[in-house]
Amino acid sequence: xxxxxxxxxxxxxxxxxxxxxxxxxxxxxxxxxxxxxxxxxxxxxxxxxxxxxxxxxxxxxxxxxxxxxxxxxxxxxxxxxxxxxxxxxxxxxxxxxxxxxxxxxxxxxxxxxxxxxxxxxxxxxxxxxxxxxxxxxxxxxxxxxxxxxxxxxxxxxxxxxxxxxxxxxxxxxxxxxxxxxxxxxxxxxxxxxxxxxxxxxxxxxxxxxxxxxxxxxxxxxxxxxxxxxxxxxxxxxxxxxxxxxxxxxxxxxxxxxxxxxxxxxxxxxxxxxxxxxxxxxxxxxxxxxxxxxxxxxxxxxxxxxxxxxxxxxxxxxxxxxxxxxxxxxxxxxxxxxxxxxxxxxxxxxxxxxxxxxxxxxxxxxxxxxxxxxxxxxxxxxxxxxxxxxxxxxxxxxxxxxx
Numbered sequence: 001x002x003x004x005x006x007x008x009x010x011x012x013x014x015x016x017x018x019x020x021x022x023x024x025x026x027x028x029x030x031x032x033x034x035x036x037x038x039x040x041x042x043x044x045x046x047x048x049x050x051x052x053x054x055x056x057x058x059x060x061x062x063x064x065x066x067x068x069x070x071x072x073x074x075x076x077x078x079x080x081x082x083x084x085x086x087x088x089x090x091x092x093x094x095x096x097x098x099x100x101x102x103x104x105x106x107x108x109x110x111x112x113x114x115x116x117x118x119x120x121x122x123x124x125x126x127x128x129x130x131x132x133x134x135x136x137x138x139x140x141x142x143x144x145x146x147x148x149x150x151x152x153x154x155x156x157x158x159x160x161x162x163x164x165x166x167x168x169x170x171x172x173x174x175x176x177x178x179x180x181x182x183x184x185x186x187x188x189x190x191x192x193x194x195x196x197x198x199x200x201x202x203x204x205x206x207x208x209x210x211x212x213x214x215x216x217x218x219x220x221x222x223x224x225x226x227x228x229x230x231x232x233x234x235x236x237x238x239x240x241x242x243x244x245x246x247x248x249x250x251x252x253x254x255x256x257x258x259x260x261x262x263x264x265x266x267x268x269x270x271x272x273x274x275x276x277x278x279x280x281x282x283x284x285x286x287x288x289x290x291x292x293x294x295x296x297x298x299x300x301x302x303x304x305x306x307x308x309x310x311x312x313x314x315x316x317x318x319x320x321x322x323x324x325x326x327x328x329x330x331x332x333x334x335x336x337x338x339x340x341x342x343x344x345x346x347x348x349x350x351x352x353x354x355x356x357x358x359x360x361x362x363x364x365x366x367x368x369x370x371x372x373x374x375x376x377x378x379x380x381x382x383x384x385x386x387x388x389x390x391x392x393x394x395x396x397x398x399x400x401x402x
Contacts, residue, residue, distance in 0.1 A: 033172025044133030054087030277389025
């Protein structure tokens with residue numbers, strides 16, 4: 001994409017990435033891609049707000065050079081030091097060595113450790129404003145959204161919040177930059193939730209704190225570092241983030257995430273019966289095979305739903321390893337306050353249930369029930385499995401559900 005003027009003399013100069021397979025080296029984006037959004041404010045003094053990943057340096061510099069002389073850049077605003085936001089920094093400084101970097105005090109420290117850059121760096125205070133001429137920029141510290149040095153930048157004349165990782169999402173831009181131009185807004189909202197559950201969820205308390213801190217700002221547009229610019233309805237993405245952050249401590253939706261893994265089809269056969277029981281109670285259920293679906297795609301469902309049904313066999317006297325991995329990641333990401341039940345097959349001895357209960361206790365999940373069977377399930381056991389699922393659905397949907 002070419003540079004886009006989003007407001008008079010304020011430009012999007014970001015890039016799309018459709019070749020990286022794993023965001024942060026962890027989260028798959030092969031199909032979805034991601035955008036690295038950077039912004040240029042052209043004025044008596046010019047400022048670039050955030051940068052892009054290192055392998056996109058040529059594309060980025062060409063876009064900016066079409067708008068201003070690169071050597072004339074006065075300010076480089078670094079809202080966040082993660083390398084997908086700062087990867088081209090050294091190259092840019094070779095072209096514009098006089099530019100002053102603006103960041104937080106913690107960001108100034110991290111510039112030294114990440115890049116060895118200690119000159120031409122100025123730490124801005126929380127709430128501080130600088131003038132570019134016709135435009136001003138105001139800085140708000142928002143630590144742990146999602147690194148400790150993070151801040152957001154506000155442009156008062158047009159009421160734009162350059163929100164960095166806050167209010168962002170996966171998904172390369174498909175020609176449309178703004179929410180009101182996008183023909184598939186639901187896709188970007190889903191990818192924003194996946195991004196939140198993968199990247200930001202652990203810091204939900206700080207997300208809510210940042211939203212409250214900025215609540216008095218009049219905001220006409222949210223311009224994040226990843227994903228769409230929200231100018232038609234910026235309140236929409238703010239409220240989504242507020243809702244998602246609330247799941248960290250509050251109840252999930254009265255719905256069920258059914259996770260299963262099966263070695264030879266016995267647990268899978270029971271899964272179908274259990275799912276039938278859940279659905280028969282009118283409770284929405286989302287089903288994932290943990291051996292074939294990356295945990296990145298499971299986390300949004302786990303994050304938002306109150307009930308978790310685990311279908312996993314015993315493997316060498318313990319819980320089926322792919323399931324144990326998913327529960328470990330859920331623990332790392334802070335998925336709390338869920339109701340959970342487990343079913344599964346075993347061959348000659350159990351053992352999975354003991355490990356499952358330990359993991360559930362670490363997660364702070366309430367174990368409602370369990371159901372194990374030996375080998376292949378009988379017709380009677382399948383009937384029991386269906387009722388097992390129905391009873392769990394009632395527990396999730398009932399008035400006493402978490």
